[in-house]
Amino acid sequence: MHSIVKLIGLIGVPLLLLSLIGATALTWRRYDMAPINTFGFVVAVALGIGCLAFIENFDTGQPWFVDDNGDRLQHEDSVAELKLDLDLAEEKRVLAASKVARAAFDRQYSYRDAIPREIDRLRGESASYRRWHNLLQWTLIIFSAAITGVTALYDTPQPGKGILIGLGGTVTVITSVMGYFKFKERGFNLQQTADAIEQHVTALDLAIAPYNLGDEKENLRLFAENVEALRVEQRKREQQLDQPHQGQQEIV
Template identity: 45%
Template structure:
């Protein structure tokens, strides 16, 4: 059954409305999640500092730990203030922002399901779906590169901790008659270096960043070749070239998923990544 043009236009408008609603829910979810995390962390820190402050002053005395109190009291005030500010913002929120992160997740899933149902009812021809697929390539590239930059930053931070920690730990340990405070510092530096090395080897951030960037470059190469009409998209009708582009990009996505699965395997299987 062929869909009337008026019906098609109306349903396309509905799909656009669904996408706008989903985007708004996602933004609200990110903000509410950040607010919840900050509120819980600031509240927990304020409670811990208050408890430690009371116990330490009763057990040791104000004069003995006066310097520690001068540091702890401002941090406690800042943590408690942050908690109450975020709490008051949440109470005055409207629309999506007045809902909890859990409620927003459920609403997001429902909105995406409704969008898929409307898209299935629309029944757009295959060429139209292929054009829509091609138009989604820039967003796909941005997502891949964003994830690659995130993993690259994590790897660089871990490597910096390993390099600087190794040098600092060796220097502190080499001091003759190392006083007690420096021994604790050497112990903490060694622990940080070991943790950074362990996390780097386990999560393989450098490899993940490399493969994400490689996949993004390959997808961009195919998209550019299609736009310029050069090999391998220099022959055939446009719908044929669109189908070929979609096929090549899906193959690249499958390869990327396989690489991610291999990187998630134990270390013994990580050397087999291709």
């Protein structure tokens, strides 16, 4: 999410301003671009401020917490201090775990209890990717239709040419973003993995195949193996999506 907002702020806003400048240069002394420039400038400023506010609130490394009165407050520690605290906490956890050796059955049972949270996380990320895909897809459809409408309405080159330049540039950016981030594919893979893991959870709870061995320890061991195999497969699919087309073929 952070990277997408940064991409919009760093590319979308300058592209919009450049489109306005290009349209103004093409229509100089032939068409009054002042209303369109004013509207576009206001949109660019609002978009830039919105992206900046999002980044400042969510990507500064300063986590939020809720006090006793229910108010959201920002942590006063720096990012370096928080990372140090996290490293120290991890070392303490490792030391405590080494002193208290748990049986494999206990670890597998705890693993089973943590799976519902993992399913919720996968589905939450899947829903987020689907929302981004649908938003960009509808924007692409609307702007593509607008290009056809502007072409049909304006017989003269101006001001239709300037509007077409802005619409075409926006369509190009949206298409590139969708092709780079692959929101639809990522959302589908996450949802598929969540559904598969939930199927194993249901089978374990109902003691049906393949978890009808009669031995609870053996069932939990088999369940952990199957779920981990699904998670490994999910990570491989994510790596394939991060690779260029040629790299994907080599991985497969």
